[in-house]
Amino acid sequence: MPPGAGRDAGEPGGWALLAALDLPMAVLDLGGVLLRGNPALRRLAGPARGLAEGRPLAAVLDAPSRPLLDQCLAEVARGGQPAPFDAALTVIPGQVAPRLRLHPLSLAPAKILLRVEDISAEAQAQAAAEAEVRFAVIGRVAGGIAHDFNNLLAVIGGAAADALAAPTDAAITEDLRAIAAAADRGARLVRSLLGAARQQVLLPRPIALGAVLTEAAPLLRRLLGPAGALDLVLATEARPVLIDPAQLDQVLLNLAANARDAMPDGGRLRILLDEALLVRPTVIGATTIPPGRWVTLTFQDSGPGIAPEVLARVLEPFVTTRRAQGGTGLGLATVNGIVLQSGGHLAVESPPGEGARFTLFLPRAGQREAAPPPAPAPAQSAPLLLVEDEAPLRRLSERTLARAGHAVVAAEDAEAALDLVEQGLRPGLVVSDVSLPGMDGLALVRALRQQVPGLPALLVSGYAAAALGVDLRAEGIGFLAKPFSPPELLTACQKAAHGTI
Incomplete structure (x- = not known):
């Protein structure tokens, strides 16, 4: 003063x-x-x-x-x-x-x-730090739950599918189908929780958003219902982005469903694809976008908008205004988790009288080094090394693989698998859970390849924190999310063995 x-x-x-x-x-x-x-x-x-x-x-x-x-x-x-x-x-x-x-x-x-x-910037930074702490806690809890729960779902769903393959009467068949369907619903819920907690293993690749949106438009229009209208405004020069295509589908469907729920009596959803160059950090709503070249994807609905008391926390897990209608509060949190894990940012605005606006800032796909060509797959007579610490799931997977003609050698952890190789086993494929007691599955694959160069590998897990941040495709490692059905396991093994992951 x-x-x-x-x-x-x-x-x-x-x-x-x-x-x-x-x-x-x-x-x-x-x-x-x-x-x-x-x-x-x-x-x-x-x-x-x-x-x-x-x-x-x-x-x-x-x-x-x-x-x-x-x-x-x-x-x-x-x-x-x-x-x-x-x-x-x-x-x-x-x-x-x-x-x-x-x-x-x-x-x-x-x-x-x-x-x-x-002190708005200081308060916003403190709020972001507190949100990160909450996300970290949720991530740890989600990871622990997801690993154990997905193992259970894999056993339940796999056993139901296995039983359905055997002749039985109509009543039992109907019960088995209900069990399999319940396991599948549980698996989707766990995937949403992992997405919100940013604990998914992503397999990104360059994606042209304009082509994806054009292809998805009929499905999005059906999702909006007969009273909803969809407008696409696509910049033809928008660069490709680097994102997991399966997770991109989930982002598009979740945001379209959110717009539909915001316009129960009908309305208009406008999706805009463009590019943005930010020369300095830019604050949009409660999100700070770093400087850089971004591809932007905006979802603008014509609904009533988001109340101010909800707007600041709308991306947090379990925050929902539709609890009575069965809302879990995981939809937008899952979208935010996917975008953040993909290196992007999600900004939310609700200007008076303009509905809600969700803008994704996604990193442009750069030139990626080509992955080395996979080593030739070993002869089909080579045994398959199965590493799984959950005994029921290990027995189920072993039975599924053996029925398909594989000679299976099973181990309960990484140390046992390495002992088998040291004793002379030369597998043609290793299938391992990611989360194992002691050495994790990714470290096991790397250790085995020192003794068996070019060994094809498939990692399976519902919680793969040990592999987060690792480009599995670049290392020539397949990935299969738990819970999986017997046919999905066999297909993933075939792709991994022949280097077509």
Whole structure:
């Protein structure tokens, strides 16, 4: 603060000095009424809040901030010097309310000089850090649950499919189909949870979004229903993006379903594909987009929009406004998890009267080094090494593979598998769970390849944290998500053995 400004800020000379400052400043009386407010303060408050001299400052503060202002005023009335405190302005629909730090200074007679500091960026960074902590906790919990739960679902679904292959009466067949369907629903729920927790193994490749959207348009229109309309606005020059195609499908379907739910009586969903060059960090809603060249994909619906109290947390897991209709709060969280894991960002806005707008900022696909050609698959007579620590699933997988003609050698962990190879086993294919006691499946494959160069490999898991961040395709390793059916296991083994992963 300039020397002398606090001493006579309420007088004409002092006020002229403060009015020229670029720092938001105000003079209040002991009732909290604004006597003076400089142009910087009015710019910070914005025209919609109507900050005017003669109006109580509390009128432009949110409800939790008003008692803090009252305590400040009471302290000044007692002759004390109040400490700085944090507050927020009232919420304007479609906007993020600025966070403030108010620095009060007692003036004589019976006035308060208030320096206002905009700490919105600091508060946003703190909120993002707290959200990261919540995501990390969810990720650890989801990972542990998913591994065990997917093992159970793999046994249930696999056993049901195995039993369905044998002749039986109609009633038992119907029960087995119901069991298999329930296992499949459970598997989808676990995949959503892993997506929200950013714990999926992704297999990205360059994707032309324009072609994907054109192909998906009929399905998206059916998803919106007869009362919904779909507009596609596709920039033909948009570069390919690097993303897992299966996860991209889930993103498109989830965002379209979200738009449908926001427009139960019909409406219009507009999908825009474009590119953006950001030269500095850009804040959109509660998301900060780093500088760079991005491909943007925007979903704009014509629904009622998102309430301000929900907008700030709409991407968090288990946050839903449709709990009574069966909403789990995992749809948008899963989309956000997929986008973040793919190196992108998801921004959410809800301008007044314009519905909700979800914009994906996706990294452009660069030139990737070609993966080395796979080594020729060993002769079909070579045994298949199966490594699985869950005994029921190991027995089920072994039976499925043996029925298909494979000579299977099973091991319960990586150490046992390595012992078999040291004793002379030369497998033609290794199929291993990722999460094993001791050495994990990825490390096992790498160790086995030191003894059996070019060994084809297939990793299976519902929780593959050990392989996250690793390009499995570049290493010539196949991946099969748990739970899987017997035919899916056989197909994945065939692809891995012949280098067509």
